Amino acid sequence: MNGTTKISGIQMFFLMVTFNVALPIMEIITPTVKQAKQDAWMAAAIGTFVSMLFTYIALHISQKYPEESFVGCLRLVFGKFFGSILAILYAVQWMVVAGFAARQTTDFLMPALQLYETPRGVVLMCIFLLVAYAAMLGGVESIARCSEFLGMLVIATIALVVFFTINVQHLDYLLPIIQPHLARNLAVGSIPSMSFLTSSAPAMVLYPHLSDKNSYRTAVWGVGASGTILVMCTVATVATFGANLPAKIWNPFFMLARYISIADFIQNIDAIVIVIWFLSAFIRVALYAWLAVETTSDFLGTDIKWTAAFVCAVGFVISVIPASIVQSTILYPGWIIRRIVLPVLLLGVPALGIIIAYLKKGRLPTQKKKGRARLASR
Numbered sequence: 509m510n511g512t513t514k515i516s517g518i519q520m521f522f523l524m525v526t527f528n529v530a531l532p533i534m535e536i537i538t539p540t541v542k543q544a545k546q547d548a549w550m551a552a553a554i555g556t557f558v559s560m561l562f563t564y565i566a567l568h569i570s571q572k573y574p575e576e577s578f579v580g581c582l583r584l585v586f587g588k589f590f591g592s593i594l595a596i597l598y599a600v601q602w603m604v605v606a607g608f609a610a611r612q613t614t615d616f617l618m619p620a621l622q623l624y625e626t627p628r629g630v631v632l633m634c635i636f637l638l639v640a641y642a643a644m645l646g647g648v649e650s651i652a653r654c655s656e657f658l659g660m661l662v663i664a665t666i667a668l669v670v671f672f673t674i675n676v677q678h679l680d681y682l683l684p685i686i687q688p689h690l691a692r693n694l695a696v697g698s699i700p701s702m703s704f705l706t707s708s709a710p711a712m713v714l715y716p717h718l719s720d721k722n723s724y725r726t727a728v729w730g731v732g733a734s735g736t737i738l739v740m741c742t743v744a745t746v747a748t749f750g751a752n753l754p755a756k757i758w759n760p761f762f763m764l765a766r767y768i769s770i771a772d773f774i775q776n777i778d779a780i781v782i783v784i785w786f787l788s789a790f791i792r793v794a795l796y797a798w799l800a801v802e803t804t805s806d807f808l809g810t811d812i813k814w815t816a817a818f819v820c821a822v823g824f825v826i827s828v829i830p831a832s833i834v835q836s837t838i839l840y841p842g843w844i845i846r847r848i849v850l851p852v853l854l855l856g857v858p859a860l861g862i863i864i865a866y867l868k869k870g871r872l873p874t875q876k877k878k879g880r881a882r883l884a885s886r
Contacts, residue, residue, distance in 0.1 A: 517723025519652040520714060522659030524707060524730025527795050529662055529737055530788035531609060532704040533761050534616055535841060537742055542755035544697030546682050549742045551694045555701025556735025558855075563731050566708035566858040567724045570715040572865050578713040579806045585861045585868075594857060595807050598709055601849060602800035603819055606793055607826025608840050610635050613789040615833040616759065620782050632827045635790065636820040639797045643816040648717055648798055655791050662788045665781060666737055669761075670744045672768045677747035701738060703845045706854040707731055713799050797823055 515523070536552070544551040573581045578598075583591035614631050618624070623631070642650050686694075711727045718724060745760045748767065754760040762785075765778040797819055805815040830836035 513647045513649040513717055514719040515649060515652040515714070515717055516719055517726040519656050520718060520723065521726040521730040521733070523652045523655040523714070523791075523795070524711075524727050525733050525737075526655035526659040526662060526788050526791045527710070528705050528707065528731060528734035528792075529666075530785055530792055531612060532701070532734070532738055533666075533741055533785070534759050535612070535837060536700045536704055536738060537745055537754060537760055538758065539700045539842075540697045540742065541746060541751060541760075543693045545687075545693070545751040545755075546684075546746055547686055547694060548697060548746055548751070548754075549682070549739050550686070551697030552701045552735065552739045552742050554694060555698035556705060556732060556739065558698065558702050559705035559707070559735060560728050560732050562706050562708045562855055562858050563711050564725075564728045565862050566712050567715060567727060569858065569861050569865050570712045571721070571724065574716075574721055577716055577806050578709075578803060581712060582861075585864050592807070594853075595803055598853065599800050599803040599807065601853060602796050602803070603822045604826055605845075606639070606796035606800060606819070606823040608830070608836055609789070609793045609796060610823065611827040611830055611836040613786065613793065614827075615836055617782065617786050617789075620762070621779070629828055632824060635793060636797075636824045636827075638790070639794045639823070640816050640820040642794050643798050643801050643820070644813045647812070648714065648795075648802075651791060651794050651798060658784075658787050658791060661784055663733075663737065665784045666741060669765050669768065669781060670740055673744060673748060673764055676767050677744060679747055681747050681750045682743065699846050699850070700841075701735065703841065703850045703854070705731055705735055705738070706850065708854055708858045710795065710799055713802055793823075 537548070540551050541548040569585065570576075570578075570581055573584055576584060579591070579595045582594050585591065586594060610632055613635070614628055618626065618628065618631065646653075707727065707730075711724075714727065715721070715724055741761050745754050745764055748764055749757075749760060757763065762778060762781065765781045768777055797816075800819045800823075801812065801816045804810070804819065805812050808815075830840075
């Protein structure tokens with residue numbers, strides 16, 4: 509673990525916001541509306557609450573082992589053997605997600621900006637070269653500093669899109685609320701938002717890098733703010749298009765941005781929105797790559813620079829594998845993330861870990877003393 513890089517609580521907050529806004533807005537609204545219809549905003553709110561809860565649980569585990577890295581925490585809680593297996597699974601998962609997140613970004617960005625003649629591999633290579641540069645030189649500190657600025661920009665942009673489309677929104681499209689035959693779909697409709705917003709493992713990796721360990725709750729509030737933005741976007745989308753159209757089209761929120769017309773003079777600003785969205789999506793790719801670098805380097809004891817080069821190379825190879833947008837944006841989140849990663853790595857491990865940590869609470873003071881003794885010896 510590179511203990512020299514530190515981030516503040518406010519940087520943690522905006523890092524969570526920027527990390528959890530870009531791709532979720534693109535990929536969550538359609539499947540959520542498809543399941544929950546006009547109650548999609550409630551399904552997104554349920555998913556946000558669950559994501560905040562499990563992010564807090566994961567951070568509470570890290571708080572019990574404040575001097576340990578993510579890998580060290582897993583080994584102390586689950587034992588050296590099972591903790592090492594979990595560390596490998598998380599590192600591999602983050603490499604894969606970094607590749608797919610980059611591919612999902614280009615699948616949307618290139619057609620939106622009419623980059624039809626540009627080779628996709630060139631764009632993906634540029635993205636991973638920038639990611640490698642950030643991971644090698646600045647690490648999480650540089651990513652957090654960028655997100656501190658971009659987070660405010662993203663929040664302001666989304667708020668303006670929602671505000672300037674109020675004239676085309678019809679709140680009666682949100683009625684009726686919780687129809688009896690659709691109530692059961694709220695739980696299913698909350699799964700997409702949970703799969704993107706639950707930041708339990710990333711928060712545990714980031715926890716040792718906090719300059720003030722008592723500010724760990726800012727990560728939870730960052731997840732909550734991201735979910736609030738998602739709920740707001742869902743409400744605006746359904747209030748504009750109804751409950752049927754958003755379930756059938758791709759990226760309905762960006763279609764909403766095309767409705768903006770200020771005094772019939774300022775129009776077609778969706779290109780600006782897309783550029784700002786891309787910057788937020790880049791933060792998500794960069795943070796996933798850094799999580800893989802940090803975990804792999806800590807597990808194997810390898811140099812950060814060589815590890816970053818390896819992770820970005822693997823991410824680039826994975827990003828060019830999908831043959832179509834269906835594989836990268838629909839099949840992978842639907843079959844792998846929601847059915848395997850979410851219940852096992854994002855929800856199951858923190859839930860089991862907090863139980864084991866409390867069962868071991870009689871030995872926790874000893875672990876803390878050992879941690880302090882190691883720091884003193886350094």
